[in-house]
Amino acid sequence: MLIKIVVIIIVVLGTIYYLDASKLFSFDEDHVEKRWNGIYKFTDENEIDLLILGNSKTYCGINPKTMSSRLGLNTFVLATPNGSLTQCYYNLREALTICKPKMVAIEVTTLNSSTMADKEGSGKSFLYKDFDARRNIYEKVITTPEWFDIEEYAFAWSTSIRNHNFLFTNTKQIQKNKEKKEIINNELYLGRYVRFTSGIEDSILNKYKSDGPSVNGDSLTISDEQLNSLQLLIDLLEDNNIQPVFFTIPVYKEHIKNYHTRYEILLNLIEKEYEYELFDFQQFYQEDLLTSHCFENTYGNQHMTYLGSLIVTYNLSDSIQNSTQSMGLPNRKGDQVWHNMFYGEESYFYNNPMILGNKVLFVQNEINTENCTIKEVGIVQEEKVQIIMAKIPKSSILENEKEDLEVQIIVDAKLKGTPKKIQVNLPFNKYHKPGEHYIYSMPAKNLEFIKILQAKVVNTKLSTPTISKP
C-alpha cells in the first residue's frame, strides 16, 4: 500500500511541478518579478553598493538610476507593495545570497503596526508574488512559516494551485501563457516602478481643508513583530559588516498631523537605541520643494510622483554623501562597467558630463559669459523628449539667487529642419540637484543646435544680466 500511495503522490506532485514550471497559471511578469529578476543580474564582479529596502512608498519615492548617477554607485531598490519590515528582513536574507552591498537603506514606513498574519486581499496577493519571484529554495523554506499560515503553504509554493481558478475565470491568461515565448530581457531594472506622474488635485486639497489630515502621527505604532524584525535585520547587517541607514519617504504636509510623535518614536529607536542615522524627510519637510505636484492624488495611502521622487532621491543622496556612514561607499564613475550600465540612462547627464554621441545631440563646454563660466550646454535625447540643459558651477552663483536666474542662449539652430537664429531661456531646474552644479533646463522638440553664438545669465527678478560671484 505504501508503494501505491508513494506512486500516487509522485504523479500528483509531478503534475503540479510541471504546471508550475510551465507557468500556465502565472500572471504576466510584473514589477515584483522584474525586481527579483533584476537583482539576480548583479554578479560578484558588478556588486550592488547601496540596497534600498521598503514598500510601495519606496519604489515610488526613490529613483535608483538617479541615485546611481548622482553618487556613482550601483543602487538597487528591493521594495515590495504593502511590504513590512518583516518582509524586508526575509527579502534581505535572500538578497545577501546574491550580493553584498556596502550599505542598506531602510525606509521606515515599513516599521508599522501590521503583522504578517494581518495581510489579506491585495496585500496577500503581493506577498505571494514576492515569494514566487524569489529563487533561493533554502531561504524560501526559512521564510514560509514566517510569512504564511499553514493552509497557505500550497498557495505560496505553487502558482498553479494558487491560481487554479484561472481554469474558470481567466482562460485568456492560460491561453496567453501557452503561446508566450521566452523573452530574454536585457533592460536595466533597478527596482524602480513609476506609478504617478500627476500631483494632488484641488478636490483632494479641499478635502484636506474640510476633513483635515488623513493620518494622525499619534496613532502610528510599531508592532512587536516589526520591532523583532528590526533587531534581526540589524543583526544580519552587522554580521555581514554592512552599514545600515534609515530614512522616511514623506507624504504631503497636509496629509499627516502630529508627525513629531512618530518622529520621536523613530528617533528613540533608531538613533538612540541602535545608534544609526535617520534621515527623516517628513520631519524635515522641504515646503518650498515638496509641493502638491510631488504627491499622488489621493486622500488615502499616499505615494510620491515622479517629480517628488527626484527631490527625495537627491536629498537622500546628499544625506548619504554627507553622512559619516558613507565611508565605505565606492565611486564607480571611472569604472567602465558602471559607465556601460548607466550611460544615457535616466538622470545620467544631469549628474555626469555630456559627451557627444547618440544620446547627446549637441554639447558645448566652458562657455564664458559676462559674469561666469557655464560648464556645459547641451541637448540630451531622453525617451520621448529632448532636454536643453546648462550646468553652472555652484561656486559661481549665490545659493539664494539660483532660482531667480535664467540661462539665456542665442544659437544658430535648425527648427524642424529650417535654419534659424533663436534665443532660448533656460529656467532653474529645482528637481535635479547634482553635486557640483545647478541645472538650468527646458524640454524641446525637433530642435537641432548648430552653434551657440552668445550666452548670458540673467536675473529675472532684476531684469538685468547679473551674476554675483561669492
Place this chain on the structure above:
Amino acid sequence: MSWKAEYIILIVASTLVDFGAGLAIENVDSKKKKKVWLFLSLFVNLGLLFTFKYWNFFNESIRDTLNLFSIQFDPSTLKLLLPVGISFYTFQTLSYTIDIYYGKIKPIKHIGIFATYVSFFPQLVAGPIERAKHLIPQFYNKVTFEYERVKNGLLLMLWGFFVKIVIADRVAILVNTVYKHDESYNYLLDHTGASLFIASFFFMFQLYLDFSAYSNIAIGAARVLGFDLQSNFRRPYWATSISDFWHRWHISLSTWFRDYVYIPLGGNKRGIKRHLINLLITFLLSGLWHGASWNFALWGLLNGLFLIVQVFIDRKKTSKKPKTFIKRLLQSALIMLLWGGSLIFFRAQTFDDAIYVFQNISLTGWDNLYELGLTVSEFKFVFYCLVGIYILDYIQEKQDLYKFLADRNIVIRFAVYITAILMIIYLGAYGEDVSDNQFLYFQF
C-alpha cells in the same frame, strides 16, 4: 457554529452527567429513581442545548407574541456562540441514557471509552449521530491494519473531498450570490424569476452534496481508524415517495427522531389523528433541531405535512405496479420539487425572504444566468457535474460503484484516483477569491 476553548466544559459536563446517569439508572432499583436520573440527563443535555441554541429565539418569540397584544417585554439576550457540535453530541449522549433506561443497552464502566464515544472526532462536529449499541462495542475491538478497510476509507474520503470542494462549494457560489442578505443590504431582493429558481434548485443539490460529502469524509476517516459508522445518505433524490426520502436523507437524525420522539409519542399505533399529530410534532422538532428560527420550524412542518398527504395516498393505494425508469424519474422530480420548495425556508435568512422567494420564483428571465457569481464555463461545469451526480446516484441504486471500480485493473483505478486528486486541486472552489466554504451542517 464557533469554537471557544472554554466550551470544552460543555462536552465534559455532558459526558460526566450521562456517564454517571447511565450507571445510576442501572444500579438503582426503583423505576422512580431511574426516572429521576433519566430526567437529570435530559435536563442537563437539553438545558445546554436550550441555553446555547434556543434561549434568544425563545425570548424573542415571547416578546413578539406579547407585542402583538401591546404588552411590552424586553427580555435579556445572551451573547453566546453556538458551540461546535453541540446539537450532535447532546443527541448522542441522550440516546445513551434513554437506551439504558429502556433496558436496550447496559451502561459502560470505562469513562475513557464513554468519553471517546461522545467526542469521537470523525463525527463529533456534524454526525452521523451514532448509537451507543453500534459504536461503543467497537472501541473494545483490537484494530489492526487491514489494507481493504483502509483503502475503502481513503476512497470514501477522496470522494467526499471531491464532491465538497469541486462541486458543492462551486454550487454554493451561485446560491450565496442570490440568497445573500447581510446587515447592510438584502441582495436577494435584486433577484427574481429564474434566478431564484436556479438558486433554489442549486441549493437543493448543495445541501445534499455538502452534507453527504461531510458524512463520507467522517465515515471514511473512521473506517481508516478501524471503526464503522452508520451511513447517513442513500441517494435521497431517487426516493420513490416522501417517506422513502426520509429513509434516505440524514438517516442518523431521522432514525433518532423516529426512535426517541415519534415512537415514544405513539407512532402510528394510536389511531390516525394521533399518528398525524405525532408526525407533525416530530418534524417540527426536527426543523427546530436544525436552527432556532421559525423558518426551520416551518420547513419541518411543511415536510410533516408532505408525509401526512402521503399517509392518505398510501391508504388509498391498492396495487403495486412495477417501477419503470420513467416512473422513477417522475417520482424523483416530484420529490425534488416538494423538498426543494421546502428548502426555501431552510435557506432564506428571514421569513420575509422566504415569502419573497415564493412570490417571485418562476421559470422566466433566464438572461442573467451567468451573472449570478459563476462564469459561463463554471456554470456549465457545475451543471454537468450535478447531472453526473444524479446519474451516478441512479447507477449506484442498481450497482455498487465502489465494487465496480475495485474490480478494474490497477491502471484504471490509479487513473481514477489521480484524476480525482488533480480535479480537487485544479477544479476545486477554494483560494483567495472564494470565501467561507465550511460545511453547511457545521452551523447546526
